Amino acid sequence: MAAQLTTTPLQQSLIQLQRVMLDADDRVHADKIEQLLHKLNSEPLAVAFCGHFSAGKSTMVNRLCGAELLPSSPIPTSANLVTIRSGEAEAQVRRHTTGYGSIVHSVPLEQLESYCKNGEDIEAVEIHYPVPLLGERMMFLDTPGIDSTDDAHKLATESALHLADVVFYVMDYNHVQSEVNFEFTKQLQDWGKPLYLIVNQIDKHSEDELRFEDYIKSVEEAFAGWNIHPNGILFTSLRDLSHMHNDWERLVWLLEELKTKGEQLRMFSMERSAAHLIGEHGKLLESRNIGLKQRLLLEVGNLSEAKAEMKAVEKAEFQLNELAQQPSQMGQRWKREMSLILDNANLTPASTRELAEAYLESRKPGFKTGLFFASGKTASEKERRENAFYQDVLKQVTANVDWHMRDWLRKSSEEASVAYEDYLTLLDEARDEVTVAKLADLIQTGASFTSEYTMTYSRKLSDDMKGVYRKAGMEILEHLIRHTEDHVEAELKAERLRLDSLRTQLEAYQRLHDLEKREQAYVKTLLDDNRLHPTPSMNVLTLPDLGLFMKKAQQTGADSWKEAVTGGTQAAPVDFTVAADTGIADRTDDATDQTQIRERLDETVQKLNRAGELIDGITSMGSLARSMREKSAQLRDNRFTIALFGAFSAGKSSFANALVGERVLPVSPNPTTAAINKIVPPVVGFPHGTAKVKLKTREAVLDDVRFSLETLGYQASDTQDWLRTIARLTPDRLTPRGKPHYAFLKAVERGWQAAEKQLGMELRTETLPDFEAYVALEEQSCFVEWIELHYDCALTRQGIVLVDTPGADSINARHTGVAFNYIKNADAILFVTYYNHAFSQADREFLLQLGRVKESFELDKMFFIVNAADLAASQEELTGVVTHVKDNLLQYGIRKPRIFPLSSKLGVQAKTADDESLISRSGLSAFERAFYAFAFGELASLAVGAAEAEIRRGATRLGQWLDDARIGDDARQSKLAALSEARAGGERLLAELSGRSRERELRQEVGELLHYVKQRAVFRFGGFYNAAFNPASLQDDGRDRKQALRASWKELSRSISYDLSQEVLATTLRIENFLNREAEGLYTEFARLLEQQMEGFHAEPYAPQAFATPAVEESLPDSPDVEKVLLEHFRNAKQFFEGAGKERLKAELETILMSMLDAFTERHQLLLMDAYHGQLQRTIASLAEQQLREWNEYAQGMQESLEMKLDLPDILSRHRELIALSKPL
Template identity: 40%
Template sequence: MSPLTGQTSLTPWLQKMIHIYDIFIADGDETNAKKVRQLLEKTAKREFVIAFCGHFSAGKSSLINALLGEPLLPSSPIPTSANLVKVKSGKEYVRVFYRHEPPVEYDPPYNEELIRAQCKDGDAIELIEVSRQTSRIPSGIVMMDTPGIDSTDDAHRLATESALHLADVVFYMMDYNHVQSELNFQFTKDLTNHGKTLYLIVNQIDKHREQELPFHTFRQSVEEAFRDWGVKAERVFFTSLKEPDHPYNEWNELVHYLHALFRDKDGRLQHGVETALKRLVDEHVCWLKERDEEQEQALWMRLSELGGAEAEGKAAQESLARLQAELEELDAALHQLEENFRRELDGILEHAYIMPFETRELAKALLQSMQPDFKIGFFFAKAKTEQEREKRLQAFYENVKEKAVAQIEWHVRQLLLRFSKEHAIDDLTLLRDCQQWTVTWEAEMLASLVKKGAGVTGEAVLNYTNDVAYELKKRYRDAALQLFATLLEKWKEQAEEKRRQLKEQLAVEAEKHELLCELSCRSEEREQRRQKLMNLLASDRCGEDIDEKRLAELTELPVMRKQQHETVALASKQTEEIQPPSISEQALDRRIGSSRKKVQQAVHHLKEAAKTIETIGIMNRFVPSLIEKAKRLQHRTFTVALFGAFSAGKSSFANALMGERLLPSSPNPTTATINKIAPPTEANPHGTALVQVKNSKQLFSDIQASLRHFQQEAETWEEAWAMCQKIAGLEKVEPHQKPHYAFLRAVLSGYERMKERLGHTFRIGLDEFYKYVADEATACFIEWVELYYDCALTRQGITLVDTPGADSINARHTGVAFDYIKNADAVLFVTYYNHAFSKADREFLIQLGRVKDTFALDKMFFVVNAADLARSKEELDAVLAYMKDQLSRFGIRFPRLYALSSRFALEEKMGSPTKGQYGFLTESGIGAFEKDFMRFITEELMEVAIQGAYAEIERMHQTIVEYIHAAQKSGEEKAAKRQALLEEQAKMHDILGKITAGHDWQALIQETDELVYYVKQRVSLRLNDWFKEAFNPASLRDDGRDIRRALNMCLEELLHSVGFDLAQEMRATSLRVEKFLKERLQDQFADACHKMEQIHPGMPLSNVEAVSFVTPEFGNGLEHMDRSRFAKALSLYKNAKSFFERDEKRVMKEEIEKQLQQPIDEYLAAQKQQLLSAYEGQYKAAIDELIAVLTRQVDDYFTGLYTALTDALDIEQLRQCEAELARILEEQG
């Protein structure tokens, strides 16, 4: 019988869940059906579940262990709980739920270490349920431990999210140092939206330093931040498991609160069940949407092809009706146009009054002149009479014509033009005909209308003028109808084309309407299903009694039972332990000492060799080369670049290396400068520093970059200054804006003090050094500081460069960082013991992975700082194994990885370590790192230089041996040999003269094409991840914010990521190109040597100095791109729900991706051309230098041989010289 028998408050919910389970199964939604079944089982057993979520290193497992009073769960600063763990009181057992196998239950006794091992196996195991006989957890209470949501393993986050339906109460835990993280706000906001009862725990407050920030201020800022995000937490607890007696530790209050929850579980249980079921119903509806997504995606795609992706059903219906009406109007217009035109034309003619009184009088005068008895004068009467008739006819003609033009022609012309315009007659010739339309008629027409015998009576005049008016109107009508007929034919042509287009549009709109109706029906069906399920949840009764058999079938899953001797199968893959180097410390010391001796010996041998050969006249020219090599070897310096995120502890690590508290921690990532610690020189003695202040152009560029994060763009200093002041007054800024906000405020604060020094370099003392690197208002103006300081590190010739963090906002720092990666002798990357890699860390490490293989030596070292936070050796080993795995994902295989404590290391070197401070550690860990690091510097790096030194001595030795052989020949042999040598030298010149860069350059073009092609492929593959990071639910919440501004900010973040990665890829490509060219150059050298060896066996040639290419600069190519091209993509956003739950997010991403193709192609094409242009001249110069060096070596060698074959040399002196060089080479060993 169910534990709920007789419990009427929850019994109805069991039946509801069975119904919902059956509906989900019928729909095929097994995932959510499984969740309903889990919820059903939990409810049937009256289990009240308290879930602990949060950061992977926040201490969730440790807190549950503390509540249990035993270390049951694994706890570590790396993600350890890879699956869900439920802990409750009752009969002792461990039940393991596998992903693809039936659950297995283990009875006691069992090895608790095995439980901890299972918690880490997230691949095969989904859930572990541990039941203990303990009084610390009341019956019916379940503590649930979840994987960290900020783990780099997405499976961990998904495991947590997939179990939250079981939680009645959620305690969200955070690391003290990472409280105000957007991930925290987003996740807890979602919990609030889901209706979960939420409590917040800020753990590890033992990291708090009261002198830096009062605790009450910290508490207030935390509470305000979550409140501003709309997170409704019941309470915030501040705890420390490490320091129980910490003055602000609320551990006891938390325990009391948990006990209160235990007591009130029955009152809260129903609310938890109801909230979870409502959420599962929503998830089921989403699942239905996803199930139909492929079909609906095809419908949306077809709709998009038809241009209706943004259409709504009503709008589509209105468009359909409008097109149908237009088609009908077009068909009706064909029959009405001519009728309407004739009617308007007749109206014009009918109302045309062209025979007013004065015109009729002129008509009368004309008729009088037409009378038979009309006569003018006595003399020459006939001629005068004809003149008068003509005069009167012309007067009448001019008057009638004027009236006809004004009363008829103008109006008819306007009618024709209006018809053309209203019906869009698209013919310039016809339009010109309408504009110039007129009717031409002559005066003779007026005379011809005078009837014979017509008198001059009033009636006769009226009849005549009527006849004239009729004739004129007839002519105008005929001419107008003639042009109208042409216009009508043109209109018919156009109407036919429009009819065709309308029919096509009508077909498209009909299809769009049909598609929208189908999509709407599908959406309505899902909403009806959701409403049906919600109604089921809201109903007071389910209509039938609970089916106990069915309930048991769903809640009592069969499990396999195993005994202790079988539990060995439980053991999961153990964490790989990082083994210490096998070489002993004494051996390392010997090797490092030996390396130093090797260098000293090589310098001594070079000087000895130079002294030996300077006595030989023909060898004098080789002496400067040997002396220069000795000098470079003796005074060899090394640049070591230090990288890491802002809070990784780089400066403290640098202090530990130097053994002194020299570098302060940067106050803010925005103001971090490039700090160099270099060996003192005569010009710059110990304790002095050079300071380089940014010039006005650099400062203005930095300000502009920060202003863009506030959607501001300044063209002048005045505009920028006003914007900075406005931004400085803001009360609230977005998380990603905070570093830029701090930078702009610092500029405002320090500008007056620093403006006169912009662009200057000056020297300061050690007492001022701290101000220039630590004071925000000063440091934000500084480009770099180089401190000359005498310490153990710099005495080795090492210059340490403490770079800005990988998360520096200064755009130039990316290029600076790349230069140091390329040119530094060693690269050190520092990360903090219990910090996850940030996005900036990830991008930097990806860049290291890209370029790692382009270097001849592995010069990268990785340091996990603050190892003193580890609680056991096992935990420390696990952290290192995890770090090693993460680095391999970024393309960094077999890293040199070290764990150490900078704080303890510095105390060791300063002679003040606290007794017993290390815990399980035997030392700070700096020793192992320094031994390997110094071995790399003094042995691996110097070995190349040492080998080059002895190769030069070997060449000298081989040359003298050849000279001895030549000097010993007879006179005839010498003459023949001299002739042979001339020919050999000429052949060698010919070989060297044929060396060109042409073939190599064509190969490079092909290589570059391929490299750039794969750059685009890699960028395209990462675009989806960048889109998800930029357009995330936290950034696009429907909480009243300016959503257009939010969308633009999301777009800016995405474009920055794409542009940044393109530039980084091109920087890495430049190193691959340089490696390619260096290999080609070496091939050219080897080929030339081989060919010359064939001509003159034993020819002693020295390798040329390694060429150093100048790498071109690559900027963010999308920074100044016109954002208007993305307007259509951003307009696809309607609201957060439809964007994230419907297909809108994919459609927007695809549109943005489509719009990015051209700018990316243009950027890559331009950068490829820049790449080729930058290296073409450099490679040709390197080829010319190779030819010049080899030519000089050939000529020097043959000049010496000619001398040996011509002059009488002291062979004994040559032999002594050869013996001395042989001794030197033998001593080298």
């Protein structure tokens, strides 16, 4: 060994470690220990430079050395470890040999480049050159770029770190927040050595886009978010040494300071390297046990399952006992939950107690009212007080106990797997005990009727009401627990069998676990014996304080580092598809895939048509034949609607053009007036290139004008009045929120005379320029409700309808019902956001709505587009933006979104030029692959599967008839008798079930949902208020104070109205899902009872029903008291914002709002009940009628087969063909 014996503790530890490693036949790590021993005796301070291959790392080292020693270019250069020392100019390379060891030989400096790039044959390069900065006490280590895919680069980088005492990690300005940076710097930090980050190429920074101070802060926060805390971050530019933020001189100063602390840094570093190498040595030994581990794993399955199984075995006996105790525990929990409901229910709030006091007062002896006709008035007043008190008590009991007890019953019964309807009568009976007589019975005889007694009476009343419900709840509990006990006993038997199976695998896992423990103990012993800690504190070091550096001219090294750098690096082309990798085949296969799917749909249509023909002549299969024809028509005439959403500036129209493949939709210059633009297939009467233009009605235009004027703080009574008001409008002193409304109003003013007589009409355009005018010219587009452009292209030929909706920041976005209908009914939702500003506030409100309704959809039909991704300066930047989009979506409850960064501009160019490579580079093909996989894969497969199931149902039914026709006479007669009885019984059942009402359940569901709508509106009030009443809107700048306050109030009212309408619309989806659950539950119950009546009958699977969504209020009615309240609390901006004015006004407006919200929820309770109750009952009746028809047809066919009235050869032939048709394509 090269090392000499010494009494130095560290050297003794290294020698001991080397011996242990050699004994374990680990020559790789023993050699690295040998290098540390050599370094301990003679090496200077080693400063390593790591980082991105294109970060300018080699160029930086060259500048520090004052000479072009290392090759540098935009592509990876150093492929192996390069050491630079100060001395006579020479170079040595260490070359790998076929056996163990290496050969060292000298080479001329001018030939170094090829050696530095050869990572396969060359192990290391050592350069000597006179570098004043290094002197005798420091050397540089240059490592390959860490994000290179070359294995030689990675190996060389890792092999150098044990020799490094200080590490500088160099990053490109545009690549800082890349995951590879975070991961690698985290590894460097885990070594425990001093780590400095250098952000290079800051000359790319644009102060116009971002303040440099903010950039610095974002870098610091990003690394802190990964729990990476470097010893310093420097920002440098080698291209512009005079850059005001350049830390070049600071870097040189830091290196000089580190050199003075060389010995301390070296000792600390070698201890850290020794600890790290022990860990790597342990991993090598672990790898030698892989064969044994794999054999053990074969016995136990995979390791994660084995760990879970071991835990399962350890807890099994306890779990069995727990399972046995489950009925009792569940019962106790259900009881606690019930008690929590009852104990926390406040049935007598202050308002109720006031009514109680009035009621009790009326029960005092001698109570009377009025002087004349006192007897009649007294009786009337008593009755009024009694009724008011009773109604309030009933309301409190319903809201605070009854609803919650019913929810408790529903959840508890679901846990117990019983039908909760069986126990509803107990709660109905409890509610029926809340009577007027009860109120009187609770009055204590001889009571003094004081305020104190009112409190006593109220407590007594509350206890009594709760006691009634508690009694009902306890009775329910007894039934639930008894049912649970029966269920658990069966589970116990199965669990004991599972436990026996798990025990057989435990022994093998235990052996594996013991082996891993021995491996871990081996490493720990080595660390402990050598007094090394795997993660030491760096507090023992005294590192230079970068804050003490004062910029001044540094004369370190050659003067050449001051010269400007020539040339530079260029970022690699950005691949938009990286963040949108869907694992789907390349675009060249798209046409084939779509063609195959279309062919499959066409074949399914043909199969359905043929199957329908086969059974059409059979009277008793009329319903099935009709169902097949309907499904065939749906597949044949399939329309697929794509709805585009997003802010005006997101490039929705441009993206639509990219999908179409031509520049069809013009980009509107005005975000406020965009209408709904649809691109649809040509039809008879509307050939390619023609359009249907629907203009708004006069009332709709006036409503929009009135809304915009009120938003600006103006009022107008009639057409001439608002025209005059608009004419007086000027853009000065408008707030940002008012500018879109100003633009809209001025557009109306310019176009009113030409449009007035055509309002409400449907117009036709013959050419694209005419169509474009209605889209892009403000004075025309502001009057448009929607446009349908009939266009023949690849997209529409596939039955796709493209809908470009008004921007989320459009004034039309307030018409929430329009957007909601597309969210609800579109087959796919595409949300487009812009690369440079995701997301706007309007985007956020829309995304909040998407988050509300996402879980209501059976399939995830949402796609998110990051448009203009060609603006990305780098792949890392693009990834950062996509991550930002993903994080924002998560905030709105949208998890696992499909996000596609792309350039619609490049996409249109590519499709217009038929440039396949450009289409791929634009990111459009990645989106289209995923989208068509959804549209023609997922959805088509569902449709085809349903069709094939329908054909199989027909084949099964014919097969059953054939079987019945073949049985003996006695069996046939017996079946006929049973059939007659079953038919009568089935009809009676359906008649009884179809009359069931779900009004009570629906009323409770609607009431609860609206209750939470109101709660969420109150919660968001504070944010809306602060946004509306802010210093920018209410300045003392000469503006009309009344008008400004009115505008702020309108903004607040608009925000709350929009939020409420969105909430209620989302609520309608939840209600419709509730209706479908109720309808499906009844339908399934119908089917189950009918199937019990008649063997072999199987009803058609339940198909979710469509319900008509009622129009909801889009604005709250104004309050006459508001303007007076506004003026009372606002004298001037200083008093309002710095004094108590703002908070006082907030309290007043909140009170007004609560009253408005109460009225709003009451109106919508009635509206939603009226809209949905009738629909539900009609749906139930329709489903019952459908099943009765199917039931009778099935029975008729069965009867005909039993009576031998069927042409058996003919039926047999049809049956065989149906069997063939039912086979999947």
